[in-house]
Amino acid sequence: MTHNTSFSNIECFECGNLRSLLWCSLCETETFIRNFHRWTSGNTMIDQVIQHTQRHASNDVGYLEWIPFENFDLIEYRARGAFSIVYSGIWLEGPRRNWDEENEEWLRNGPTKCALKRIENSNQMSREYLNNIMRNHQCLQGRFVVDCFGITRDPTGCYMFVTSLCEENLYQYIDKVMGYLRWEDIVKILYEIIKGLKRIHDNGLYHGNLHGGNLLIEDKPEGVSIRISDIGLHGPADKTASVIYGVLPYVAPEVLKGNEYTQASDIYSFGIIMWTLSTCMRPFCRVPHDLCLAKNICNGLRPEIINSTPKVYSTLMERCWYQDPNKRPKVTELRDILSHWVTAIYDNSISNLLNAANNDRITSENIIFVNRTIHHNAVYNSRLVNFQSLHEDGD
Numbered sequence: 486m487t488h489n490t491s492f493s494n495i496e497c498f499e500c501g502n503l504r505s506l507l508w509c510s511l512c513e514t515e516t517f518i519r520n521f522h523r524w525t526s527g528n529t530m531i532d533q534v535i536q537h538t539q540r541h542a543s544n545d546v547g548y549l550e551w552i553p554f555e556n557f558d559l560i561e562y563r564a565r566g567a568f569s570i571v572y573s574g575i576w577l578e579g580p581r582r583n584w585d586e587e588n589e590e591w592l593r594n595g596p597t598k599c600a601l602k603r604i605e606n607s608n609q610m611s612r613e614y615l616n617n618i619m620r621n622h623q624c625l626q627g628r629f630v631v632d633c634f635g636i637t638r639d640p641t642g643c644y645m646f647v648t649s650l651c652e653e654n655l656y657q658y659i660d661k662v663m664g665y666l667r668w669e670d671i672v673k674i675l676y677e678i679i680k681g682l683k684r685i686h687d688n689g690l691y692h693g694n695l696h697g698g699n700l701l702i703e704d705k706p707e708g709v710s711i712r713i714s715d716i717g718l719h720g721p722a723d724k725t726a727s728v729i730y731g732v733l734p735y736v737a738p739e740v741l742k743g744n745e746y747t748q749a750s751d752i753y754s755f756g757i758i759m760w761t762l763s764t765c766m767r768p769f770c771r772v773p774h775d776l777c778l779a780k781n782i783c784n785g786l787r788p789e790i791i792n793s794t795p796k797v798y799s800t801l802m803e804r805c806w807y808q809d810p811n812k813r814p815k816v817t818e819l820r821d822i823l824s825h826w827v828t829a830i831y832d833n834s835i836s837n838l839l840n841a842a843n844n845d846r847i848t849s850e851n852i853i854f855v856n857r858t859i860h861h862n863a864v865y866n867s868r869l870v871n872f873q874s875l876h877e878d879g880d
Contacts, residue, residue, distance in 0.1 A: 514540055517548070524551045526636060528608075531644065534615045535636065538622040547623050550635035552576070552647055557637065560601065566698075567866040568721045572601040573650055580634050600650040601637070602718070607644035610722040621717030623688050629681030631701055631714035646718060651701035655711070655758075656865070658702040659765045668795065669830050671762045674711050676823040679816065681713040682755065686748050686816045693746050694719040694867055695754035696735040697761055719867055729870045734768035736870050738783045739810050743876030749810035755819070756805025760788045763798065773862035779872045 517539035526532050535549045542548035560574040579594035604610070618625075625633040632649040639645055653661065678700060685692055692699075694715060703710040720730035729740055737753035740746050757768050768788045772778055778786075787806055790799050801822060807813050814822075 510543060513542065517542075524553075526551055526638060526644070528610070528644070530610065530612065530615055531636060534618055537619050538625075541622065543623065547626065549618075549622065549625065549633065550580075552635045552637045554637045554639055557601065563600070567868055568605050568719075570603045570605070572603065572645075574599060574601050576634075576647065580632075598650050599634070600648045602646040602648060603639065603643050604645065604722050605643075606722045608642060610644070611724055613725055614720070614722050617717045621685075621688075621690055624685050624690065624716050627684070629677055629684060629712060630716060631712045633716075633718070648714070649712075651703055651712065651714075653702050653704070655697040655700040655702065655761070656767065658704070658709070659697075659761075666762065666765060668798070670709070672823065672826045672830065674709065674762060675759060676820075676827050677711045678713065678758065679755065679819050679823055682751060683816045683820050685713070685716065686751070691746060691748045691751050692716060692754075693751070694731050694735075695751055695758070696732040696865070696867075697758065697767065698732070698865060698867075700758070730867050731870050732865055732867055733774040733779060733870060734782075734788075736779075736782075737810065738808060741779050741783050741870065741872060741875050747810060748816065749813050752805050752813045752816065752819070753810070756802050756813075757788070759798070759802040759805065760790070763794050763802070764788070764791055767859065767863070767865055770859045770863050773860055774864050775862065776872050776874070779870075779875060783875055 517536075521536060526535065532551075535551055538548040556577050557574040558577060560572050563571040563573050565571070576597045576599045577595075579597035581591040581593045624630060631651060634647045634649075637645050637647055659666070682692065682695070692713065695713070699713065699715045699719070701712050701714050703712065720728075724730065729736070729746065731740075735754040735757045737746075737750040740750050761768060769778060785808055787803075790802070794802075801814075801819075804812075804814050805819070
């Protein structure tokens with residue numbers, strides 16, 4: 486093999502083409518195809534999805550694997566979602582991550598703790614559900630997203646997605662810190678979220694169900710890291726293309742009116758996430774999530790901005806949840822603004838602004854945290870969002 490000082494210009498020993506340090510698309514694709522006959526999920530359509538990701542993988546994190554269930558141990562129940570049950574377990578082989586340059590082969594990480602997302606009614610997966618996975622396969626692993634490594638099938642016949650394990654979502658993290666988040670921390674969290682969302686949008690895609698429950702936290706000694714989950718995996722397994730699933734307070738008004746979901750609809754959801762972090766509360770938590778709330782959102786209702794919110798923050802937040810989707814900022818602009826805020830965090834001008842706002846939060850957050858009751862009909866799990874009367878009223 487001919488080596489080059491640039492990682493992007495290394496000659497592949499097998500085919501002679503240039504490859505990245507760890508990936509030759511031609512050789513890897515041929516290897517995947519040669520091994521297709523060695524495995525099956527037991528479902529032709531699922532086999533086709535996995536094979537599609539392997540045929541079109543452009544790097545070492547752009548594909549799914551079929552993982553036999555016997556490769557997992559110490560499986561434990563974690564939580565129930567609207568359309569799935571989440572378990573944790575040990576993947577004995579672990580994902581392949583390291584390239585053995587001497588032996589020209591991939592080495593696996595070995596025993597790796599992971600999450601197993603058991604999909605209800607997975608034997609009835611619709612073509613639309615599987616097509617959505619194929620559309621999003623380039624964003625299923627990598628920076629700022631929760632890695633989805635592959636698919637397995639439990640002894641009962643239910644299919645499970647194998648993902649990296651994060652211990653808590655954004656709501657649980659906020660509850661744990663008892664509402665005390667400094668504005669500097671909020672800005673850094675938002676910056677990671679927007680970088681993940683930019684990665685999705687840069688691939689010509691949208692998330693479609695962005696909310697606090699799909700933002701997962703890795704709380705490490707060096708600080709909090711946040712990742713976007715459920716990219717292409719939300720909603721029931723038997724869903725059709727014509728229906729929308731989501732968490733009502735995060736769903737953009739144009740979507741509630743029956744219009745197609747767009748990248749601008751993700752930006753609206755991001756604006757509501759900004760509010761969630763600024764108040765340490767769930768949006769519209771004191772009212773039922775019903776047709777009345779949906780109608781009010783379509784008429785311009787937004788969560789109330791608390792007094793301690795810095796003006797630059799509230800201005801950007803309001804731009805994100807603007808009624809007209811064409812007037813919302815693009816993801817690149819948001820990334821640039823938040824990047825500037827992060828860079829300037831310790832600059833006198835922005836630090837003085839944020840520190841003054843932090844002092845205002847001490848009293849207001851105590852009041853909010855003590856009194857933040859959640860209405861029994863306020864639902865923060867994804868569910869069918871279908872208000873036909875709003876469709877008829879829409880423009």
